[in-house]
Amino acid sequence: MKGFRKYFIVLIITISVFIAAWLFSVYINDRKLAEIKEAQNQATVDVLSSETQFDLLQEASCQDTSNYLSSEISDLADKITYGEQNFGDQTQLALLKQQYSVLEVKDFLLTKRIAERCKQNTVTILYFYANKDICQDCVNQGYALDALRQQYPSIRLYSFDAHLDSSTIRALLSIYKIPSTLPSLVIDGKTYSGFMSVDALKKALPTTLTNPPKAATATTAVKKAATSK
Amino acid sequence: MTIPEFLTYIVIFLAVYVQVFLLFTYFEHFKEIKALKREPLPDLVNPPKVAIIVPCWNEEKTVHGTIASILALDYPADRLEVIAVDDGSTDNTWQELLKYENHDRVRIFHKENGGKHTAINFGIDNTDADIIGGLDADSFVAPDALRRMIGVFQAHPKTMAVTPSLIVDEPKNLLQFAQRAEYNMSTYNKKMLSLLGAIHVTPGPFSLFRKETFQQVGKFRKAHNTEDQELAYRMQEHHLPIEHCVNAYVYTRSPNTVKKLYVQRLRWIYGFIQNTIDYRRLVFKKEYMNFSFFTLPSGIISIIAVVYLSLVFAYDAVLFIVKKITQYSIAGFHHGGTIHLHFDWFYINTQTVSLLTIFLYALLIFSIVAGTRLNKQGNGLNWHIIAYILIYSVIAPFWLLKAVWNTIARRGQPAWR
Incomplete structure (x- = not known):
């Protein structure tokens, strides 16, 4: 191929490669955002479940009450942080981050309520x-x-x-x-x-928390057990 | 987008452009390249007289092997002579050469030391051969190489120089296997440049020239210890075509230590930069076409790309080290951080830059595989590629940076060895 035609064709190919890479990156990042949303939805359901469970069991034993956010919650925080550092469009992430913060506050309030009622040192x-x-x-x-x-x-x-x-x-x-x-x-x-x-x-x-009376409690328990025999 | 990010995109864009250009050339000439693999040995009509000059400087141990490999070439004996020039050796090279004093196909000369190019010029002055070439004492020629290269001269009467394919001879350590992959890639690159009429170096080991070349553009000149490159630049300036003969193999010993490799590459890269500066008048001139618009700019782009990306990498590495030190100083060994022991596709870096870098590496691997096949060194997919990528990613930036630094600081030219 003579002249500059080849240079032009290669330029078009190179630009196409760049556009393809960019589109693919956007597509994958969208998938990742969707994954974050899905995990967030799951976490929301978990918090609501915990709250409902707490309300239902007001009069029941504290042992039956749990307020653990889904195991994905810390993973969710990591993914949002990763997204902030690596995704181009931050608009959707900012919204997800707001939702995540609300979720955290709800979990915090629930934790406090359970701790107060059940006398837990959380x-x-x-x-x-x-x-x-x-x-x-x-x-x-x-x-x-x-x-x-x-x-x-x-x-x-x-x-x-x-x-x-x-x-x-x-x-x-x-x-x-x-x-x-x-x-x-x-x-x-x-x-x-x-x-x-x-x-x-x-x-x-x-x-x-820093100096739990574990040793004393354990010793007392052992002594009590021995005495009862 | 920050300025460093923008610059990174520019550098990657140019690097991708260069590789796509070579790939496009490959597929443009695919049939021709495929046919090369089965190309029969040419029948030579009236084979021209050939002189192979062996410049020797302290080569007492290797000079016999070099001369023997030339005498063993598949070529009419009465049309081939060896001119061994002792360039003021301080060892027993001259005594070794004296053993050929009465040999009917070997002529020996002794001169004061003046550098490799003076020894070759001395040989050129002392022969009336039609085709003249040189062979370093650390290289050996495949028996059919000369016949194939002369075949190129005869098939293309306007061709003034023919270069062979260089192969690393008997690699023994990881570094040499990495160089074998690199040399194979060079065969691919050189063939593509040959098809573009834009070769920028006629390597010392066994590049052949018509004697008219030296009459038209002069002999070898002192040129930053890369005289073989300067001559190619001069030939391009005078529109003297250079071809690459893929099937002509020359086996060369490669540096076996990082230090030796560093010295060699520093000389090559520094020479390229200096020669390109000396011949900057050839850049972006339509009359020199691909040499002007592709070869020289792509060489410059390669250097800029590696230098820039290695600096970015070094900067990131420093930031990472500072971060780790800060973490340890604050948190001791409980430095925390999330360690993902399980695989999660989410954390695979899919930024545009990363995808383009993967694409760039894929093209690089393709060029090594294609070059390996052209050199008939197997199917091309082997661990040498990994060795090449890993080793050169670490050490190549050093000689590139040093060559650039020497140019900026106007330091003296690097030593030969």
Whole structure:
């Protein structure tokens, strides 16, 4: 093929390859968004089920009550975060994130209600952060909270993007008097502002969690068992 | 879209364009290329007189093998001579060459050291052969290579130079197997450039020239230790066609250590950059067509692409290391993070850039496979490809960056070895 015709044809092919790659990427990302939506719907059903179960069993034993969000909930958070970093169109993700935040608040309220009625020592942490581009301390706080959660898996941690356009989050910010300085944490009802190290977080936790009287209880139980024989 | 993202798209677009151009050329000439695999040995009518010059500098151990491989070529004995030029060796090369003093097909010469190109020019001055070529002392020629290359000269009277296919001889370690894959890919690239009339290098090992070439454009010149490339540029400037003979195989020893490979490639890349700068007047000139609009720009694009992408990768790697250090300093060994032990397709990176990168690698693998088949080294699908991609992805940016740096900093030219 003589002249520049070939250069032009190759240009068309290359542009076509780019368009095909872009369309395929958009298609796959749509599928991923659909997966997030589906998981979110499942989580919504789980929360509603927990609430209904709680209402139904008001007078029943606390043992029958559970408020665990579906096992997909942490996976859902990871996927939303991944989507924020990798998907081009953030509009749908922002909506999903709002829904996810509402879901978290509902689970938080339910946890509190169950803990109060059933006298459970459930520790909850509300974590308010901002985008990593404007809040490096929030990234670091994330590392510290991950470490804390690994040491104390029973802690129920709820993360909220403080800058998300959501009336629910605005209400939370107002109720707990969250300052503009981020990150901010609410640990067992008390508000803390600024970065907290793992040690500082541990100190803020109730002693019932950090120093559980397991040994004494176990010893007493054994003694009681021995005495009854 | 950020500026780095935009630049990444531009670089990938150009890289894809170059590879698609080569692929298009491959399928454009598919029948011709397919026929090459079964091409019979040509019958030569009035075979021209051929002189093969062997420039020697401290080659006492290998020079016999090199001369023997030339004398063993399937070519009329009275039409082939060997001109061995000792370029001021400091070992026993000259004593070894003296053993051929009375050989009727080997002529030996001794001169003061002046560099490889001076030794070849010395040989050119001392022969009246119609076709002149050179053979480095670290290379060996397949017996039928000369006959096939002369066949190209006879089939294409306007062709002024013919280059062979280079194959890594007896690879022994991972690095050499990776180079074998790379050389096979080079055969593919060179054949495509040949079909485009746009070859930019006539490699030292066994490239053949009509004697009129040197009369028209002059002999080899000192050119950033890449004289074989400079001559090809000069030939292109004078519109002297260069062909690639796929079925003519030359086996060459390849560097067996990373350091030796680094030195060799630094010399090649630096030479390419310098020669391209010296001949920048040829870029984007319609009269030089594919050489001007494809070969030279694609070489520049390749260097820019690798340099840019390796810098981006290095930047990301630094960010990752900083992140990990921060994580450990904050959280100790309880650094957390979600570890996905189960496979979840959701986390497969399907961004446009990633898909295009996969496409680019697919084209790269195709070129290695096609080149391997052209070199008759098997069906092409083997682990050498993986070795090539993994090893070169890590080490190639270093010599490319160094060559670019030397150019920017106006450093001296890299050593020969």
